[in-house]
Amino acid sequence: MKKILGIVLLMMFSISVKSQIKIDFEISFKEPQAHYAEVDMNIGGLGGKDYIDLKMPVWAPGSYLVREFSKNVEGFTAAVNGKAAKVQKITKNTWRVFNDGAAAAKIHYRIYAFEVSVRSSFIDDSHAFLSPTGVFMYPDGMIITPTTVKILPFGKWDKVSTGLEPVAGQKFTYYAPDFDILFDSPIEVGNQDVFEFKALGIRHEVAMYGGGNYDKERLKADMAKVVEQSAGIFADNPNKHYTFIVHNNSLPGGSGLEHLNSTVLAAGRNAYNTEKGYKIFHSLVAHEYFHLWNAKRLRPVALGPFDYDKENYTTNLWTAEGFTSYYENKILLRAGIIDQAVFLKDLIRDLENVINTPGTKVQSASSSSFDAWIIEYRPNENSRNSSVSYYSKGEIIGLLMDLEIANATNGAKSLDDVMKAMYQQGNAQKRGYTDAEFKAMVEKISGIDFTVFWKKYIDGTDDIDFEKYFSYAGIQADKEIASPGKPYTGALVKAENTVKVSSVLKDSPAWMHGLNVHDEILALDGSEITREMSNIKSGSIVALETLPVFAKKNIGDEVIISIKRDGLEKKISFILKENPKIHIKADYIDNPGLKQLNVRKRWMGI
The missing domain is CATH 2.60.40.3650 (Immunoglobulin-like)
Incomplete structure (x- = not known):
């Protein structure tokens, strides 16, 4: 005592x-x-x-x-x-x-x-x-x-x-x-344009730096819808106030970083009045606001309290980041910013990206999460061949898991219920979750065993059986060769002062016969290649086989490529093959069954 x-x-x-x-x-x-x-x-x-x-x-x-x-x-x-x-x-x-x-x-x-x-x-x-x-x-x-x-x-x-x-x-x-x-x-700090909106009774401040062609009133209305749909999943908003810091610049696309009751977004200043730019901005808003729960409060056990001196390892970034990427599309659909056709189109695009990434057969989602510190933010010329992003693979895992849960419960439950239950459990335990705890909750909500699912898609690198999962929601999905009959080298080139190889895809003809990144392309079958002759805009990256000198080449033709490597010239020859890249065709079937309609309704949440 x-x-x-x-x-x-x-x-x-x-x-x-x-x-x-x-x-x-x-x-x-x-x-x-x-x-x-x-x-x-x-x-x-x-x-x-x-x-x-x-x-x-x-x-x-x-x-x-x-x-x-x-x-x-x-x-x-x-x-x-x-x-x-x-x-x-x-x-x-x-x-x-x-x-x-x-x-x-x-x-x-x-x-x-x-x-x-x-x-x-x-x-x-x-x-x-x-x-x-x-x-x-x-x-x-x-x-x-x-x-x-x-x-x-x-x-x-x-x-x-x-x-x-x-x-x-x-x-x-x-x-x-x-x-x-x-x-x-x-x-x-500065002279940023500040405006506010209220959603669920909570004040949200938007601080715009860098100007832009945004419509404040339209943003207020649509950002409020995104906030409301996000909070609706968890039936709770833990903030007294929230701040969006937006840096508008000349660059296309966007990025963001989540914080406990704020976020920082980078967006194109002159893209707000285009359909694509407006959607990109709200995708950022939805992604980072969803992080208010997922990753900040509903979090892997390693992500808080933090050790600011060194790496904080977790195998669960596929949930913290990947699921957030998945939910940004669901939130935009529920908020009415995109429709069902765009929702499906975007999912298919992201699914194709994962399937056509060679590294998805090399690295698992859990391994990608753990190795984030040495791979995700430090990509090199071979990263696409040897790794897969926990963002993109995690998004697809979220899609498959969501449909599996909805199908197993005849549309009574979905991944929404898992996220809400895990959030409540985390609040009660006052800590983050382990991978085993997340799996246990998925099984509790769905009523089925997810051991094989985990082995195949989270800890493994199995092919994605997307046809089966989409069928649960009455969606017909089929894959086909994206560019049938088109020759393929597997090399991408970048034009600056010269035309140089920027990447080589795993198991492609260029890969198998030793074409290297940084090789300068001099000629094809004796025909000279220069940046001017290539018709490539300076700084652009294109497939080698799209250069004009390949116009008359066919699958099965042998090509001889003259290169310069480390100041020395040499020749590499190989046979052109058909591009293995796949395209997915998907659409809602005309007469889905009652169970399929129940699954679709619960999955989409509309």
């Missing part, structure tokens, strides 16, 4: 000491045009310690790559009692400040921020985007310490957008109950 009492007293003392620690940050911008932020960190209540170690995270949750944010730190200094204190860097991301028993220390450092990304900070004379894991240091062992952050906007900047709670009566000052919350709360 005395031993236990001693442990309790020690724990209470530890908590008491931590509760006395006071940490305040102040962020200013003396040279935003040079991409710098000034960070002042004041630490009080150190309680007689000889030194304190300050650490910078090495990665950003939601983006599974060690990014080494400490590389952007400059000019780290410390002061104690008004005098310079000794500082020693002891690891790549740890600075030791010797406070010699003083109760307080003042820290200053600069952050260089010039990477355009939803997961990294960027500063110029027009705005500052602060991705917190690359800006704020934390005292080692004190993640649970509360902090305040005061922003001093530069010049005529007059707005701050963040999911952090404002401190009453203090302009541009915010509170975080611990560093996990701080690190999960990006900050936009």
